[in-house]
Amino acid sequence: MSQEQEQEQPNESKGELPSFPAGINPRRFGRSPGLKFFVIGFLALLLLIPLMFVSSLRSERSATANQAAREIGEAWGREQIVGGPALLVPYLVPPKIANAAPTREVAVFLPDDLQASSEAQTEIRRRSIFDVPVYRSKVVLNARFLPPDFKAITSEAVQPLWNEAALAIGIADVRGLKNRATAQIRDGAAIEFEPTLGAGIRDGNGIHAALRDLDLTKPLSVEVALDLNGSRSLSIVPLAKNSAIRMSSNWQHPSFSGAHLPDDRVIDANGFSASWRVSHLARNLPLAFNHDNRRADATFLNGGVGARFYQPVDLYQLVDRAIKYAVLFVGAVFLAVFGLELVARGNLHAVQYTLVGFALVLFYVLLLSLAEHLGFLTAYLTAAAATTALIALYIGLVLRSFARGAVLGLILATGYGLVYALLKSEDFALLAGAVGAFVALATLMLATARVNWSGLGDSVSKSVASAPARPSTSA
Structure with missing residues (x-):
């Protein structure tokens, strides 16, 4: 074997790696943009782990806020x-067996007409660092009853116990009653x-007034005024054949809820007012029936209409929505850093990308902690400004160009601005997010259309062109 042939064979005994094809530099291949692109994508996915811990922290703080609201509700x-x-x-039902005792039942007769109104004055109560809206309300109920008709309940001849009749009102939390209530x-x-x-009804929350000396065989009209404290929401159940309900408050951000939406409503800087008209045909409840102790709450407290005193800036919900955009945002920032690296012909290490990712994750921790004290907008601006300044300065030092760091800072500021716009635009968040992602992807594709992702092209052609011709082995 000639000396030239011996030199062409790899020296495996000395631990040398087999040679790559002509013109391919293994070190250059290891630093190829394509390989680095996938490494960066993998790092972005790994950041899902700390983001999950941030999401868990948000859930814990939200649960603490709800607990504070429940504690205030228990007391107020x-x-x-x-x-x-x-x-x-x-009433008594005659026995069907001789010498047996008559059966006692309780008949429930709902009003033929109900006019209800409520006026709630809200205020904010604080527990630790959490704010909870509470209210003082004046509820007035005007009801008109027709004479009770037991034939609507049973065909048997019954004996009404008129002296034990009562006027009943169901109330979800009777501890909220202030002063005495009269009919x-x-x-x-x-x-x-x-x-x-x-x-004789044992179950169910509420109050009653005994009607011992009234002639109930004639129409009955009553007016009830209640001073009632509560929190978060107020509802009135339209129990009558024809119910007209009006509600007003100084709260500027109501969320109307219940079995029916209001027919008319006005919301302005002074608060809101709303009105409902509900027929008994829209309720799955007859106007006269036998009462069952097991369904007392279902009878008096289900199917209400009213408003929830909604807090428009639910910071925990906004933080949760921001975290849902985190992966896309982190990926976009990584691609921006990667683009600056290509332009600067630098070589950032995976550790440096990881540090940038940790700074982006820490933004959400800062946002959550500051929002509980400063409000969401101020917290968002503060956390975004701190994160943008840190990452821009760091990339400027790494790439030895503060101009490129400033460019990245501008990209980050724009990105945080777009994310905030998405958070505040509930109706168009999905559309805006989809359009924004498409524009970002299109920009990336067009900007990198001529990038040599393999990192091999020019070097291969130059090496092949400059390589000496191998001697012919033909005879």
């Missing part, structure tokens, strides 16, 4: 639902309410 008054008034009349009978005296629903 929880979410209030007012249902009624309803007329409860016990003003038209052309009669005021009757004071007592705890529980009355007429």
Whole structure:
């Protein structure tokens, strides 16, 4: 074997790697833009792990805020639902067996007409660093009852116990009642309410007024005024054949909820007002029925209409929505850094990309912690400005060009501005996010259309052109 042939064979005994094809530099291949692109993508996916911990921290803080709201509600008054008034009349059913005792039942008669109004004055109560909206409300119920007709309940001849009849009102949290409550009978005296629903009903939250000396065989008109404290929401149940409900408050951000939306509503800087008209045909409840202790709450407290005193800046919800855009944002920033690296012909290490990623993740921790004290907008601006300044300065030092660092800072500021716009635009967030992602991808594709991702092209052609011709082995 000739000396030239011996030199062409790799010296494996000395631990040397097999030679790459002519013109391919293994070191240059390891630093190819294409390989680095996938490494950067993998690092962006790895950052999902700390982002999951940030999301868990947000959930914990949100749970703490809800606990503070519940504690204030326990002391002040929880979410209030007012249902009624309803007329409860016990009656005896004759026994079908001789010498047996008659059966006692309780008939419930709902009003033929109900005019209800409420006016709620809200205020903010604080527990630790959390704010909870509470209200003082004046609820007025005007109801008109027709004479009870037991034939609508049973075909049997029954014995009404008129002296045990009661007027009942269901209230979700009776601890919110302030002062005494009375039922003003038209052309009669005021009757004071007592705890529980009355007429022998054991279950259900509410109050009742005994109607011992009234002639219930004639139409009955009553007016009830309640001073009621509560928090978060207020609802009134339209129990009558025809119910007209009006509600007003100084709260400027109501969220109307319940079985029916208001027919008319006005929301301005002074608060809101709304009105509902509901027929009994829209409710799955007859106007007269036998009461069952097991469904007391279902009878008086279900199907209410009203408003939730919504806090327009729910910082925990906004932080959660910001975290959902985190992966796309981190990926976009990594691509921007990668583009600057290509332009500067630098060589950033994976550790440096990881440090940039950690700074982007820390933005969400800063946002969450500052928002609890400063409000979401101020916290967002502060956290975004600090993160932008840190990353821009760091990349400027690494690439030895503060101009490129300033360019990255401008990109970051624009990105944070777009994300904030997405957070505040609930109706068009998906559309704006999709269009923004498409524009970013199109920009990246067009800007890198002539990039040599393999990092081999020119060097291969030059090496092949300059390589000496191999001697012919033909005879």
